[in-house]
Amino acid sequence: MDTTEVAPETEAQPNGQTPVTSEDPPAAFQAELDGLRGQLTEAQAEAAKNKDGWLRAVAEFSNFKKRQEADAANIRAYATLGLISKLLPVLDDFNRAVKTLPETLQHMTWIGGVMLIARKMQAIVESEGVKAVEVSPNDAFDPNTHEAVSHDDADGVESGHVIEELQRGYKLGDRVLRPALVRVAK
Amino acid sequence: MGKIIGIDLGTTNSVVAIMEGGEPTVIASAEGGRLIPSVVAVNPKNGERIVGQVAKRQAVTNAENTIFSVKRFMGRKFSDVEVQRALKVVP
Numbered sequence: 691m692d693t694t695e696v697a698p699e700t701e702a703q704p705n706g707q708t709p710v711t712s713e714d715p716p717a718a719f720q721a722e723l724d725g726l727r728g729q730l731t732e733a734q735a736e737a738a739k740n741k742d743g744w745l746r747a748v749a750e751f752s753n754f755k756k757r758q759e760a761d762a763a764n765i766r767a768y769a770t771l772g773l774i775s776k777l778l779p780v781l782d783d784f785n786r787a788v789k790t791l792p793e794t795l796q797h798m799t800w801i802g803g804v805m806l807i808a809r810k811m812q813a814i815v816e817s818e819g820v821k822a823v824e825v826s827p828n829d830a831f832d833p834n835t836h837e838a839v840s841h842d843d844a845d846g847v848e849s850g851h852v853i854e855e856l857q858r859g860y861k862l863g864d865r866v867l868r869p870a871l872v873r874v875a876k
Numbered sequence: 877m878g879k880i881i882g883i884d885l886g887t888t889n890s891v892v893a894i895m896e897g898g899e900p901t902v903i904a905s906a907e908g909g910r911l912i913p914s915v916v917a918v919n920p921k922n923g924e925r926i927v928g929q930v931a932k933r934q935a936v937t938n939a940e941n942t943i944f945s946v947k948r949f950m951g952r953k954f955s956d957v958e959v960q961r962a963l964k965v966v967p
Contacts, residue, residue: 754896768908833926833934841937865908874937
C-alpha cells in the first residue's frame, strides 16, 4: 500500500491505533474532479456561444434601429407622394386644356376663372415640394429624370438630346415622382 | 455567419430582401421602389452600367446596349436556336 497518498486522518494516531479507511477517497475524489472539470468546460463553451449570439443580436438590433429610423424619415418626407401621383394626370389635363384654348374664348372671364382653378391646383402641389422636371428642347437626355418614348431623326437637334417634351415630369426633392416623357434625337 | 440576402430574379421585375430579426424585409431601391425592373444597359459613351428603372427609361434610345427578360436567355449560348430566334423578334 502506497502510504504517500494516504489522507492525513489515516496516519497513525499518537495512541498507536490506525483508523479503518473505506474506498480509496483519492480515486472517488479524482472521478468527481474530472466530472466537474468536464462540466466546467462544457459550461464555458456554452457561455462563449451565448455571449457571441448575444453580441450579434445587439449588433443586428442596432442595424435594425438605424434602418427603421431611415425608413421613418423617408415616410415623413414622402408621405404625400401617393396622393400627389394620382393627382398628376389632372394637372396634365388642365395643362393640355390651357394649351388648346380656342382664341375665341380667351377673353371670357369665366375661362379666366377656370384657369385660376388650374393654377391653384398647381400651387397646392408645389407647396408640397413637388417641382416640375425642367426640360427644354436640345437638353441632353438624362434617363434619371426623363423617359424616352421614341427615338427619332431630327434636324437641328444633337444626337442623344431631347427633341420635345410630351408629358411633364415631376420630382419631390431628390426623388423622381414621374419622369418627363420625351422624344429623343437619333 | 454573414447577412442572408434573398433575391427574386424575375423575368420582368426583381425583388431583394434581407433577413432582419428572423423576418425577411424587402429593400427599396434608391428611387424608392420595391420592385426593380429586370433591365440592364451599358452607356456606349462611357461604359457605365445602368440597371433597373433608369435602364428601362433609356431603352428606346439605346436598344442595342439594353437587355431585358435576360432570364429567358440565361444559360444558353449565343448560337443557340432559341437565342437566335429571339434576336429577330426581341428589340
